[in-house]
Amino acid sequence: MDQILLQILNGLDKGGAYALIALGLTLIFGTLGVVNFAHGALFMLGAFCAVGLYQLLTLEMVSIDPNNMTPWGTPAEIRQPYIEAWFGEAGSTMLNFAVPLSILVAIPIMLVIGIVMERGLVKHFYRRPHAEQILVTFGLAIVLQEIIKVWFGANPIPIPAPEAVSGSADIGSWFGFAENAISYPWWRLVYLLFSVAVICAVFAFLQFTTFGMVVRAGMADRETVGLLGIDIDKRFTIMFGIAAVVAGLAGVMYTPILPPDYHMGMDFLVLSFVVVVVGGMGSLTGAVAAGFLLGILQSFASMTEIKSIFPGIDQIIIYLVAVAILLVRPRGLMGRKGVMEG
Amino acid sequence: MTTTDTLERPGTKTPEGAPFLIVRDIHAYYGESYIVQGVSFEVRKGEILALLGRNGAGKTSTLRSVARVGTPDLKQGEIWLEDAPVHKMKAHEAARHGIALVPEDRRIIAGLSVEENLDLAQIAPPIGWSKERIFELFPRLGERRRQEGVTLSGGEQQMLAVARALARDVKLFLLDEPYEGLAPVIVQEIERTLEQIKEIGLTTVIVEQNAIAALHLADRAIILDMGQVVFDGSAREVLDNPELREQYLAV
Amino acid sequence: MDFLDKDNLQNDLILIAIFAVAILTMPIWLEPFGASYPDLMQKFAIFGIFATGFNILFGLTGYLSFGHAAFLGVGSYTAVWSFKLLGMNPIPALIAAVIIAGVFALVIGFLSLRRTGIYFSILTLAFAQMCYNLAYSVLTPITNGETGLRVLRSDPRIFDGNGSDTGPLVASLFGIEMTGMAGFYFCAVVLILVSWLAIMIFRSPFGLMLKAVKTNQNRMGYTGLNTRPYALAAFVISGMYAGLAGALMCITDPLAGAERMQWTASGEVVLMTILGGAGTLMGPMLGAALIKYFENIFSAFNEQTLEHVFSFMPEGMRDATVSLAGLFVGEGWHLTLGLMFMIVVIFLPGGIIEGLRRLAKAVFGRKRPEQSHAARDDAAQTAR
Amino acid sequence: MGLLEVNDVNKAFGGLKALDHINLSVNEGSVHAIIGPNGAGKSTLLNCLIGRLVPDSGTVTFNGRSLVGVKPYEINQIGVSRVFQTPEIFGELTLLENVMIPALAHRDGTFRLDAWHRMDHEAEIRDRAEAGLADVGLAEKSDMVANSLSRGDKRRLELAMCLTQDPKLLLLDEPTAGMARHDTNRTIDLLKEISERRNQTMVVIEHDMHVVFSLAHYVTVMAQGGVIVEDKPENIKGNPKVQEAYLGGAHL
């Protein structure tokens, strides 16, 4: 019983992550119609905003230690983070909250990245064939990745969550289960809440303003929307900026769960495409629903009981479900007609 | 048969009022095909100009150039609306200056309901007729306000396209075959609307295959052939000149 | 309507003849590029076949499959199994691989083609990823998992397994080992044959129907044509090309690994095709060659080789140049690849072939008197 | 019994009755016009004939065979061809290719894997296609890409595509809309000639009364999903119901 509850919780959490990662993609891909293979790279850049800030905060004052030598015969160094040297206690607190602080840093950075990317590159590709969009965004993704690799190396870089939420929560005891029967890492709960909050914010923005409708209209027919006096380019740029921020935030918050490396974007790329398409092109609700659905199913498919009946099911469950859904429902869970069907 | 030298400023012929729209020697291309080959004309405020010619003459291309839509690409020439240099604008800027184009293929936006199609027209200023007023003129649209625009019948779509232009506060109305596919009763209705519009003093350029109907409405007419102006004069002149009608309009 | 010109067949024959000569003389003219060693030339030919086949589906019908690597993998495994069971003759391996890959393509295509656009792409992707994941783990008894399936001395090899068995375990056709240059010529001949087939398809009524599938499926239906079998036939044909390519990989090097089926491998052929020019006859092959060249030659540069290259410079400048250039080669070759992708799409929309066409136009002016048939056809394709 | 029999067909979109107990009979060799106000259900009716829509109830028989639930390509193969209100053409192909495709479909059926044939050996198909283009006056544009045609020309292209198929029944949804008068007249002549020479059965939807009265042997007037009158053209003109619902004071 607790096992099942735990898997449900875990599935929800995974689903939250999938939904959040797919959300940024669905804004660009499902809404603007650009097959954005650089989405993973945006996610990765977000994570590296956190890495960058963390490294900035842990920048160390290096002084030569006269009493010690390294084993290879050069003088040893004494290192102390500037931030602690300068701010003492307050400095350590900042360091502790590096990840949440990164959110503040990542929002403007990702916004600028998104806008620059749209203005400088993607803008010219709205009317080009999807194939060319794939090639150019994939090229961009590789370039971004390699730049990060040159700068930060290829090895994962761990970023701790704030201490207060680094342990795990004894959720079971809240609901009257035995002690420690159901415990779950705090940070993952935070991530789940964060996903829900961001998803709601994006929904609110697109549903309660005409922005969403205009962008949808612009995607269907830019020319006509222009004839109605609307500067659709500007809106597309904003949309792209928002999507980049969403992707970036998903990345920032993911760092304590998965130590980021330059390649992490590619690993999530396929998954996020699958989630968006299973959800249905052009539907935010669909993407979110698909994210949660796939997360929960994946969680269950990994249970030993199920794996012993269908060996290997956990490895293919996402694709299997994707196939099943797409064969039964022509446009995924709730896709809109005519979006990327041709 | 009168053919006007395209270089001559037609505006000088009719002295009353300064020209409202000046199109001066515009050249436009689709990629490498040279389609609009030096078209010039002027329209005075409150006037209705009929733009006539055979299929492929370049009527649509001319209208699209004036509305500053991306294709065809206007490579040379000037377009002035009052004192505004329209040729330097993008489509949405031109629209904000009061130019409205009702495109020939209607361009109802997929995925949006009838009402949303109208809402869309009322996002950017200047805003024109209210939705209520529009639905009064076109009750059929009112009945179908929640239906997806593209599932309307052909004629209903045409109504929506006209309605969408009216929803904006327009100075210059560019109509590309507004009667196409409409039943005679509706044609009459739109004709009446256009007459009303004319009374308000709205300046209009209308492209229409049904030359007779257009000429009855219009003050002046231009005939295009092979991307060039071959006639520019009053609507009466065309109606009275069977030779001209025969040669360029085959009526 | 260029393909209706009277002398058309003749034009095509000239085209394929030139092509054949170009391919067969590769060892000579690739020498200055450092690409004239057998393995790389084999890869050019093999991936040329793969991309050409992919183009029959994507370039003509517009269906963007993101799972074609699965058929390549299936072809590879089939070929190795044919070696293991039947013997090291490449011919049965080729035939079996094409058939089995065709069967897979038939099943996957039948299901995936129920959808269009991105939904189709994701379906193919999902099928291929399932194949990959299963091949990597659960199906290890058949695929030998991560290590890859190889021919072992203990395998039955009905037709040549008996007797003293000390020679290397490589495919051999009538005693000619299919490694090295012999392997390359074998691949080259197959490439020329299937390129001819591709030209035939492009020029056939069937090919025209495939183009029609791309532009307007509704109209096809109202014109009395059933689009599904056309799309499915294209899918199966291109799957067979992939299977063929997979088999050739094993013929020149008898090992089949699961990573051949991963999505990145499917993505690679997509990139090759678009890079060269989707829908053009020769573009995909060019794209394939370019990517393989980068992968094999650019990744091999290191500081030492760079210093050789820039040895004419004064020391300080050389060091700076070497460390700058070092960013783009060796471990940085991906960076160059990414930049190349971007530059090609940005400046040569429609791919390299289209770029060449424009270049030719700029150089020879508007009116090119006698243009080769392929160039014209390619131009017509990319202009769309 | 007519070549085409539509019997008590109904079709609703949500609450909207687009077709309301429609009956229609088209005799072999006749030109049957359908007119009616916008939104009357004319196009919807054609959609039910070609398999794009399936009627909610009622029967449609063509040449004694039911068309309900039959796939569009099969319906076309048994001889029903349609020109659409918004042109459906192969936009990225040249005009000649556009017309050769129906010619091939007519000859080869719904599917044929003739990958080893060569188009340049298909002289007969090509001649046929060129003749088709010439019929509608597009011969000299045969190498253009269809998307770059003006609107009126797209119409004519589509007509050419349908004519090359030699259909038993030709459905025309506003074939002359957007055509210059001159070409409208040519199209009328062409259709008339075809109707007489081949004894071609046609159903024409038109708002241009000139076209209707020049061509039609029978006219069905629809309004609000139903048939209000069916008669010879001469009788339609004066019918008060038709006047009110449709013609207004239009100059005929």
Add this chain to the structure above:
Amino acid sequence: APHLFVRRASAADYLNAPTGSTVTLGFNVPQTGPYADEGADELRAYQLAVEHLNGDGDGGMLNTMKPTALKGNGVLGKKVEFVTGDTQTKSDAARASAKRMIEKDGAVMITGGSSSGVAIAVQSLCQEAGVIFMAGLTHSNDTTGKDKRANGFRHFFNAYMSGAALAPVLEKAYGADRRAYHLTADYTWGWTQEESIKNSTENIGWETVETVRTPLGAGDFSQYITPVLNSGADVLILNHYGKDMVNSLTQAVQFGLKDKQANGKNFEIVVPLYSELMAQGAGEAVKGIFGSANWDWKLKNPGTEAFVKSFGQKYGQPPSQAAQTCYVQTLLYADACERAGTFNPCAVISELEGFEFDGLGNGPTLYRAADHQCFKKVLVVKGNENPTNQYDLLEIVEEVPVEQVMYDPSIFGGELGSCNPGV
């Protein structure tokens, strides 16, 4: 082109016999993908080795190796040159790269790799082609077990040795009454390691509760970790490597496994195969966690000290175990050539087979003739609780003597075959 044939047909009795004043070695490492950093460190070591062989630099382990025939004037009087390539950690790419080195660049020996799949694939390629393969990082039992080849050699240890070395230490630390839960990367290497560790822990009396296979590159392992919580296990064994291990370990710690109590004992995590880079990637999470290693830069012996010194001075950081094994493999190969007096693979193989040496950082070592596997001490290490500097991530717990990790070469099956000189 013509020279291709010429080279093949040259008078020498083995493939790629160096004709000029230089000899070319092929360094085939992952330069892209998740193991790129590891590959970069391997490449550093190779370059250092070449430098030392050619008599540049301080000579490194050339000075400590015993016995040695190396003179610091290249190999057999020929200057050592090298070519590099990217394996991408994929068998196909690795083989393509190795083929380029053999066919185009004329390499007489290929070395490198960062995965057993790649190592086995390249090893069999070298066997067919007729050059020597000196494996880099590869830990699967298969490399010198069922997939062993006459032309291939491995200095690195394997999963069996990891198990044999770890078990007694684990017994000492955690007792004999433990219930273990395995999470295993679902591919060949993972399976062999799981099997080896399972066998050796069961030998000391542990019980195996469950062995669960996880897909390669899963990223998020939470759905595999949650079932561990209430499974009745009190030890989690992570048969993962690289990024997978970094992620699974980090996440296991986040799920509170390290602080958990089970069966009245502290819950423990074990990572049988450790590396410095993984420890770096996992950060805090590695503290106090046991594992095994082939070598560590903090070892106290002359070879290690010499190597760390020259590596550290050149690159400003200590070498990883990947670097060490690659460096050593290069020296061993060069030494064997020197002793054989030729680069002919068959002669080199017979020099390497049964070769006993010392001074290369691992203490006395034997290249066993039966399976071309090196036998030497194995280190049991533990994540350092109080690192004094950024490189001080692992702490050596025990140097397990070679006898304890020795096994009978026949237990893994396989067939060496005969040497192939390539002509």
